[in-house]
């Protein structure tokens with residue numbers, strides 16, 4: 001007998017939020033929504049185990065989303081939410097937990113305090129749900145119409161959220177006898193239909209269910225507010241040598257000379273890579289890709305830049321913007337600038353408006369002025385979780 005198991009329901013198709021993926025698998029600040037949801041329960045000291053109910057088609061998505069997390073093997077859901085929950089509960093019967101906490105996979109912002117309040121309530125009632133009193137004035141319209149029929153008394157109205165916690169044996173019995181004719185959209189409805197008393201405790205305004213594209217965008221803004229904004233800079237220099245083209249910001253430009261270097265000697269992408277690594281506090285390009293390593297001989301520098309951006313994603317952040325200045329007398333950059341911006345945007349997965357390439361000469365002064373080599377400077381802006 002284990003104490004309290006969390007059952008996360010993530011079997012819905014949920015394509016309403018747009019995009020090709022069910023919403024629980026879409027990404028928020030570099031992490032699938034479902035991973036964030038599951039972690040909230042895995043990290044809670046009073047939850048002994050976590051199981052997710054998934055759609056059969058989503059198994060690879062699920063495996064990727066929960067990689068490395070300590071969860072029970074998933075079970076496949078049914079055609080309706082109610083059926084999915086029932087299958088999830090049946091699968092837990094052999095564990096015979098005392099309590100079960102049922103939660104929506106697309107509700108990733110549940111706080112430990114909400115989980116505590118719901119669990120605390122179980123000493124007073126066999127069922128407890130997170131809910132919030134309705135504060136907007138509620139109108140009833142005719143079916144499919146926008147004309148108001150009446151104003152509904154809101155004093156006794158609440159908005160039900162999840163988690164919803166129950167004594168396990170009682171909610172399992174309620175689901176086994178529930179009529180599937182009625183469309184019961186939460187487990188409190190299944191419980192009360194079976195005659196169980198269900199109590200409400202305060203949920204949280206932040207504990208939203210991500211349903212529409214608007215919800216998703218709002219969630220991204222919520223998370224962004226929790227991420228700190230950082231700026232990094234990078235500088236690179238390469239010497240001109242024999243050759244017939246230079247590689248700059250991922251674009252090959254015919255030129256009377258080439259640039260010398262171990263890789264493709266793309267000063268623009270090297271400076272941008274160092275700027276991102278700098279913002280992340282993750283060393284420099286030479287640390288990640290030592291010039292002594294034969295693997296990087298002649299390498300496409302897009303690989304270095306992509307690696308730096310991936311480190312940001314793995315830290316739970318994202319690259320926001322990159323600005324590169326190329327410093328040389330020749331070749332002329334202007335005719336290639338747009339292609340460079342497009343390539344940069346493609347490598348980083350950013351909008352072209354978030355990528356900038358500029359050029360300057362040094363008025364024939366210094367090594368760039370004498371045409372001995374090229375230099376580049378870059379600035380990168382990233383958002384990452386603030387960590388002590």
Ligand code: MG
Nearest residue numbers: 236237267270
């Ligand atoms: Mg370099």
